[in-house]
Amino acid sequence: MPAPDDLTAAAPAGPDATVKPTVSVIVPVHNTRDYLDRCLDSVFGQTLDQHRIEVIAVDDGSTDGSAERLADHARRHPNLTVLRQEASGGAGKPRNTGLDRATGDYVFFLDSDDRLGPEALDRLTRMADRCGSDIVYGRIVGADGRAAPVDLRTTSDKVSVFDSPVYWSLAAYKLFRRSFLETHRLRFVEGRLLAEDLPFGIAALLRADVVSVLADHDCYYLHGREDNSNASRQDIDWCEYLDYIGTVLEDVEAQVPPGAQRDKLMVRHFHGEILMPFGAAYLARDLAGRQRMAAAARPLVERYCTDRVRAALPPGLRLRAHCLRAGLDDALTAVVRADTEGQPDPPHLGDDGRVYAGYPYFRDPERGLPDACYDLTDRVVVRQRLIRRRWAGGVLHLRGTADLPPLGADTVEIVLQRSGAAHRVPARYADGAWQAAVDPATAADGGPLTDGTWGLKIAVTAHGEAGPAGPALRREAWLVPEEGAGDEEFAPRIVGRGPAGPSVAALFLSVPHGHLHLDLDRDGARRPLGDDLRGTADRTRSGRAALAARLTLPGCPVDAELGLVLHDATRSVALRTTVERGAGDHYTVRSLLRSGPPGTWQVVLRVTAGPFRRELPVRAADGRTPLTLTVPGARRSMNPLRRTRG
Known part of the structure; x- marks a missing residue:
């Protein structure tokens, strides 16, 4: 017997109905019994207290059998409410x-x-509380053959749809402040299997005061299904x-004035909705069906594909847009077939x-297709891996x-x-691999680096x-070490620079992008040597009195002198020091001191290598307390000590 249209709760209210939940998780279900355990268990396993989660x-x-499986979960989880309705034809x-029933913040x-992910709700709600966010994007991961719509790499308290990738993910799976949705009466389009969330996602992003990104x-x-039964497939x-997409873009047009910002949004829609059908689905139709598809898309291309939008598209989509506008159905089919049934000729x-793409009719x-439709020069970038760095x-x-590529x-x-x-420092290059040696003494066109x-x-040239x-x-790109590479090569070290004299060199990675940098500091102040210098008295x-100290001193010249020195407010005493160099x-x-000046x-440890001289503070075993030596009133001569001025 079919379920009635009015809703019925399959589970009682939570353990304490007076406690308002922090977040309501809304799960639309239609014939997904095989996946329900995985989905719901991920909610019930959250690090956020279950009393703060309404499902x-x-x-x-x-x-x-999804209804029975939901009922079984509801019996075991009092914070799960199950509602039932007639099949509506989509997730909207x-x-x-669920949104009408939700009570969470x-x-x-x-x-x-x-x-x-197990910490998702805790992290997302804490960020929303801290930033006052209307929307928080969490990092999305593709699984089981399904790709994430966008790779969110940088955590940001506040972003704009015009200077971040968030507009490229308009799907529903993100955190929203419920009062924000209610203020703007945002709801999903109902009865659609595909793109039902577009108007909701667009309106939310364009009206939100604070959009945050949690990318760490x-x-x-986002899982693919074994039977390829995802709605998008x-x-x-x-x-x-395409007619429906036209109504969606009319709303964008009404909310965003013409110009560069609107064009940025339209680039995403030409990638994601307007030109997406012109692949296997297009080729699967007969000639009349293809012509109908082209006729449905042509008004969108004519209305929204400005020169700026067209230039931002890759050649394959740029050619599709040009052929649709010009009515070149044969050329359109040839371009789609090159992408779908084989591959274009090499650029x-x-x-x-x-650089020109190898699509037909260049x-x-x-045919008279413009060169600009094939041009991918500005899209050619360096593909590189920094596998090893070693001093x-x-x-x-x-x-x-x-x-x-x-x-x-x-x-x-x-x-x-x-x-x-x-x-520039030349590298040896063969079969895609390169090696280079950067010598601070000669890297400046034969002279020392300042x-x-x-x-x-890295600069790569192709002829x-x-x-x-x-x-x-020729293209350049920042060197970025692979994740997981050891950090032993990042320790500050002494390097020679020929006539410029020794310097302290340190590799480090910029934040947040992780680009490799080399810091040369003659004074050794920015990244001091001897970070692990520890001693005992x-x-x-x-x-x-027996003083001993240990440290790692990369690059220390073999003829360098290392000596322990005592300092007080006005005096310095250099001690006779023995040095053991290990691997x-x-x-x-x-x-070893028999006596010395009282006080x-x-x-400190003094390091001398030619004109290079540094004094490194020795710290106690805890790594924080400076190592000190107290000498009582002297009774004997200072034979073990050599006294110096400053």
């Missing part, structure tokens, strides 16, 4: 039903074939769909120094892979860049068929 599952006329109506829409935790897992009446570097006089003898050795590469250079200055912070880039005598394309049985740049220094002295 509302809306069964939209399931016939596969069950989401609206926030709502989160979770599809019943997906799941949450995997919040939402179903057969669609594409002409009707090539033209005699004008531009410079065919009978040896004061020289930084780098190794990695690099090319310019789809052109390959012919030469590679390392570029050191700072304050308008740039120096003090300061140097960014490290055309004419070789080095013909046109070439003991008394021997004969009454002598891995580890040093142990010791001094309390701070212990």
